Amino acid sequence: GFAVSKAPDRSLQSLVPRWAPPPSDFLELDGQLVHYRDQGPSGDPLPLVLIHGTGASLHTWEAWVAELSATRRVISFDLPGAGLSGPNPEGDYRDARYVDFVRRLLVRLGVARAIVGGNSLGGEIAWQLALADPERVAGLVLVDAGGHAFVPESLPIGFRIARTPLLREAMRWIL
Known part of the structure; x- marks a missing residue:
């Protein structure tokens, strides 16, 4: 059966x-509500910034933060549209927009330089932030980070055949 x-x-x-x-x-950041946690020694000159992955929230990092915040300032937050943070006001969820969001959040929190870590999408945002703003990122901690999409130089023969209607029909009878 099926239930809804x-x-x-x-x-x-x-x-x-x-x-x-x-x-x-x-905090409100350019019209968007942001849920965050800033834990550990506030005087830490090189805080750790942790970015969660798709479908997650700052709670992803709770065990890490519990250990690290004893000696380090650790900042975690919910990305736009995730956890308890509000949606992006323009509905823009491209990687570049996430990178800009993180940069603006760090400026707002007074973080000039940090070690940035991320998981999955958060890892991809972290390394893209390092490329876009290398003076702000002192180091990276990447956990199963996303990367550039693989674009093959050419399609395998099977995919080329599948795109050709006559050959596709012939393959139905052969395979």
Whole structure:
């Protein structure tokens, strides 16, 4: 069988007690609400910035932050449209827009230079930030980071055959 169900949307205020207790905080960045945590020694001259992957949130890093924040300043946050951060006001979720978001967030938090880590999409954003703003990124920690899309120099013969209607029909009878 097949069943369909829908849960009603919940307000941000109803989610905060469970998912954003202290040390969580919120700030507005160019019209967008951002959920973040800034933990550890505030005087750390080279903080760690951790970026989560697709479909995740700053909670991805909780175990890491618990260990690292004893001696380091650790900043984690929800990317636009993820966790408890609001959506991108323009609906723009391209990599370049994420990189710009992270850069603006670091400026807002007074971070001139950091070690930036990321998982999956967060890793891709981290290395793209390092390319776009090398003076701000002192080091990278990449965990299963995304990379450039693979674009083959030519299509394999099977794909070329599949694009040709007559050959595609012939292959149905041969294979």
